[in-house]
Amino acid sequence: MKALTHSVQKISITTGLVTSVALITYFLIMTFLGLARILEFRFFNFFILLAAVWYAINKLKREHEGEDFYLRGMWVGIYTSAIAVFVFAVFVSLYLSFLDPEFMKYIQSIVSHGPVLTSPAICLILTSEGLASGAIITFSAMQFLKSTSHSHLPE
Numbered sequence: 001m002k003a004l005t006h007s008v009q010k011i012s013i014t015t016g017l018v019t020s021v022a023l024i025t026y027f028l029i030m031t032f033l034g035l036a037r038i039l040e041f042r043f044f045n046f047f048i049l050l051a052a053v054w055y056a057i058n059k060l061k062r063e064h065e066g067e068d069f070y071l072r073g074m075w076v077g078i079y080t081s082a083i084a085v086f087v088f089a090v091f092v093s094l095y096l097s098f099l100d101p102e103f104m105k106y107i108q109s110i111v112s113h114g115p116v117l118t119s120p121a122i123c124l125i126l127t128s129e130g131l132a133s134g135a136i137i138t139f140s141a142m143q144f145l146k147s148t149s150h151s152h153l154p155e
Helices: 002-032 039-063 069-099 101-110 119-145
Strands: none
Touching: 002 039, 002 069, 039 069, 039 119, 069 101, 069 119, 101 119
16 A cells, blocks of 8 residues: 555656646747747647646556556546646746746736736646646546556557
8 A cells, every 4th residue: 555655656746747847848939939928828738737647647557457546546647737737837937027027017918917917826827727627637537547448548
């Protein structure tokens, strides 16, 4: 049981950190291409998170088949999402505060919250949005993965 708990944490932390790097890289690529101001492109963050959560839950299933998988799988998905999203949200908040305050002014000018939108508020909004997406992704992935055998899972 202790090995399973350790494995859950290891998978979640590793996958979460790698995913945060992927989200940050995507954000920076969009910034360097001049596309960061098209805020709708953040929708693709969902697919990055989807791939990460799927990978983490699938890895847990392969390593610990039949060992209280459903609840552990839910935990892995939520924990992976939380780590990835929080690191990404902190990065974006710091980026907007110190590296690109003009982008922060742009965001303030187009959202309904206006000038009261601060970097910590953006961090909270991104974290909340990402956790909601992560929960939906995790629940959906678990509905599929709980009943499939390893022979039918994509690599």
